[in-house]
Amino acid sequence: MRYAETGFNLEIDLSRGSIERVESDPAWTERYLGGQGTAGKILWDRVPPDVEPFSPDNLLIFSAGLLLATPVPGANRTTVDTFSPQTNLYSHSLFGGFFGPELKHAGYDKIIIRGKAPDLVYLWIHNDKVEIRDAGHLQGKGALETGALIKEELNAPEAQVAAIGMAGENRVYMATIEHANSSASRGVGVIMGDKGLKAIAVRGTKDINIAQPQELFEICNPMYQEIYDNPYCGDVFLHEDDEGWHVDNFAWGNARERNKGYWNKEREARWKALSDDVRLRWTGCYNCPKDCHQAIKYPGRQTYFQKCYSKLTYCMAAYKELDFNYDILGVTQEHGLDGYSTPQVLAFAIELYEAGILTDEDLPGFPSDSGERFFYLVDKLVRREGVGDALANGVYWAAREIGKGAEDFDHNSMKKFEQLPLKLKMINYPYFLMYATGEKMTITQIEGSYPQAAIADRKEREEFVKNWDAAPERFKKWFLEWEPRTHPSIEESVHICDWNETMHYIDDAIGTCAFLSSFRGQFGGRPPYHLYNLPGFISHATGMDLDPDRLWEIGRRNRNMIRALNIRRGLRRKDEKPPEDHWKIRDPEMETELLDAYYEFKGWTHDGIPTKETLDGLGLEYVSEDFMKRGILPESEPSED
């Protein structure tokens, strides 16, 4: 019997209309756990580097993390893995809600989609019954509206639906996949649209088995109250009415300038009143006692769900107030547009217009108000109309397509991908490394375990370290010595980057929410899940024999395998640069040293390629062999005898 997982994947070929239920290899679970880990292995095996993202041979993989549908609170993440047309690299996203657990109860750990449907379709998975159905009547429909329509036509109110909006249908690069109160961003909706797949509906009524039931129950049951009471986890910022931190630290416009002094008590009171007024309720994801998602009903808009920092991204990009943000989200959520990158693309277009690079000819009838301009541009973008066609490819590509100096306005992308609009003064060593070397395209998927700032008071620092269960010993020593406004050493920076990213690789394999784990150590240092208690949850659920060291090794294995996917597609040291003017004061010499030290620590070559020893040491011989065959790594010396 398989525990925690179902042991089956669903293979869908949309070109041929074929559906297969395929048993997975239990040895893979031991090696990669599941979720992103096993999805990465499938991409490695089946999508060679010459496959274009828009090729029918590209795969789109939905994976329910290993612990989904077990009693472990907050394990509900579905990962979506594919290759992105924006970066031509590996693309990874996650969404919460209820979809992944439902998929498991239907009897599948993954849905692996290949090919392209000749006409728009949706997938209906009801336990063993799986159908590809016509979605012609859903074309152009909003993402959540699509979910509601599908549930109605299937007479399946309990089905869970993940769908794209018009943005995905039209292959807009920042298209999301929307599900209930959650979204998968970072360029996966575009592939779903390219495959002609409007939605996936799933309903499952099968059991998920637990290996050590009583033991697992005993550690899970107290977690509900613990997570509920823990002030450092969940979406802490979204629950605060004081937005001072975001509006002061993040840049406005096209990641252009900080607006210090904007925040005041009067504005806080006004914004709070508005939020309270438009919020229907706070909602949570499956089996999680936190409530990170606001259900919003804005006048004239359909109900939608707002999460994370998308509360402010549009208003800051348009230099508007909060009401504008709630209003435009009512439109962009239904189109299925990423709330992080889209506002930057729109602000970028306005900058180009103001600089005379885009003209009235490109933007006929362009309004004068920045808010109206945003609505105007969203409409062009999702339909790929006129200049919207270039903008729909993201800032990097749009700048090159538009030309006439537009390239100079692309200053906040990295590896061709829009980044958080941060504008800070002094380069931050660990952050430099996380930005430059991360495979996950956004810092929020890399940072999070080590505190962002030092604690000034020595006593408080000691207290913090004393209760810091989540941290490996070496970090306790370093944190104790860390004085405010000083850089961690090179060695420390390398380790901080390593710990932060490894925890994400663990979460993304088992499906625990980063808000309860890898993302939530950086303020307060009390993530409910961490390296030292996760092995217990995983072992009791699956029956695997895990301890922190073995778990760490799996995290490293997955990290290197995902790295290998990008290396095989051409990623090298030259690409590993943070966004251009993220920091005002840079230190090229130190940056070189940092990168050298990090690569060395990771067991990678000077060019950022995992070495044969590193790969073989992690049991990734198939990667090193492939690298040698392709000449990415030198052929090993022929042996003496």
Place this chain on the structure above:
Amino acid sequence: MTDAAKKKIVKEIHVDLDKCIGCRACELACSSFHAKPRYSSTNPARARIRVVVDDLNDVYVPIRAGDYTPAECTGRHTHTINGKEYRECSFCGVSCPARDLFKEPDSGLPLKCDMCEDDPPLAEPMCVQVCPHDALTYEEREEEGGEEEPREELEIGLDALTKKYGMKKVMDTVARMAVSKKQ
């Protein structure tokens, strides 16, 4: 009968719809508690509590499984509460042919909430334990006269007569009637 023996424990789960975040931990916990062996599997479709969700209309209603009915209702109400429309079924815990809820997925046999009866008893039912938002809260209270045997009609009638005429008068009358019947 003593007074104490007449009291019964009433177990109540209060549901506060406004506090529900729709997490469905209650479903998972119920299914896991009732798995055999206990906690050995999860499956919300087997839970005796289900959260009826219609997220676009802000409807989140946890309902517990009640009795079984072989026939669905012929007419149904809708309720409007604070401007929100709820279907009558959204509040109904009956295992009924009109819908999937509260039936064992394999056998189709009806499911019914048993308040997590256990020996020794749980401090709180499982669904309540995993709901820190207090959308579900548990209360035990004593209610008068709960455990009395149902009284017969005659007794109820006599009770009413004694209240009206006094016990002595009733007994005298009964005695007189008995004597006259003998003759």
